[in-house]
Amino acid sequence: MFKVAVFVGSLRRESINRKFAKTLEKLGQPSFAFHYVELGDLPMYNDDLWADPPASVLRLKADIASADAVLFVTPEYNRSIPPVLKNAIDWATRPYGKNSWAGKPASIVGASPGVIGTAVAQEHLRYLATIIGLILMGQPEVYFSFKPGLVDENFEVTDETTRQFLESYLSRFEAWISRVGEPKEA
Numbered sequence: 001m002f003k004v005a006v007f008v009g010s011l012r013r014e015s016i017n018r019k020f021a022k023t024l025e026k027l028g029q030p031s032f033a034f035h036y037v038e039l040g041d042l043p044m045y046n047d048d049l050w051a052d053p054p055a056s057v058l059r060l061k062a063d064i065a066s067a068d069a070v071l072f073v074t075p076e077y078n079r080s081i082p083p084v085l086k087n088a089i090d091w092a093t094r095p096y097g098k099n100s101w102a103g104k105p106a107s108i109v110g111a112s113p114g115v116i117g118t119a120v121a122q123e124h125l126r127y128l129a130t131i132i133g134l135i136l137m138g139q140p141e142v143y144f145s146f147k148p149g150l151v152d153e154n155f156e157v158t159d160e161t162t163r164q165f166l167e168s169y170l171s172r173f174e175a176w177i178s179r180v181g182e183p184k185e186a
């Protein structure tokens with residue numbers, strides 16, 4: 001089983017991206033254990049705060065360190081990524097020389113109410129992911145169009161083709177982590 005640090009780029013209670021993450025979590029059992037990283041209590045990045053680092057920042061770095069892989073589930077905000085996500089990305093790259101992201105297997109997905117939503121945000125995030133040293137899975141791309149009824153109240157996918165696609169995505173992610181991640185202790 002792989003422990004995955006999940007970064008949902010929305011703080012909204014009814015976030016479709018959080019629902020989508022929960023859907024993937026359910027489909028991915030028992031191969032994955034999802035841990036939802038808290039982003040809402042991170043202060044805006046300020047280098048001065050390293051003098052006495054906030055507990056939320058230390059927790060963020062520990063969450064990444066203890067994970068086998070990282071999964072971003074992000075909405076698109078004005079054709080880019082939401083600020084909560086960028087803020088978390090920046091915090092975890094510091095202090096200089098102690099970048100938490102380096103060498104972690106990662107994947108990016110996103111959900112939107114529209115058809116092509118999150119494509120540009122994901123593209124921006126792919127660029128950042130390589131800069132910060134994540135080992136990013138390129139395929140398959142997942143642009144989840146969150147239509148009413150497609151996911152039920154128990155986070156089950158109601159459409160068979162969509163469910164199969166998401167299962168195959170998760171299998172590929174599992175294989176990616178096995179291939180590029182740190183060897184697991186016996």
Ligand SMILES: Cc1cc2nc3c(=O)[nH]c(=O)nc-3n(C[C@H](O)[C@H](O)[C@H](O)COP(=O)(O)O)c2cc1C
Pocket residue numbers: 010011012014015016017018075076077078079080111112113114116117118
């Ligand atoms: C500030 C802001 C900017 C947005 N910009 C985009 C956008 O560029 N492209 C897009 O597809 N949707 C955009 N949306 C709509 C989001 O896709 C929609 O609100 C979605 O439900 C947000 O994800 P969430 O439900 O996980 O919070 C934007 C929403 C907000 C609040």
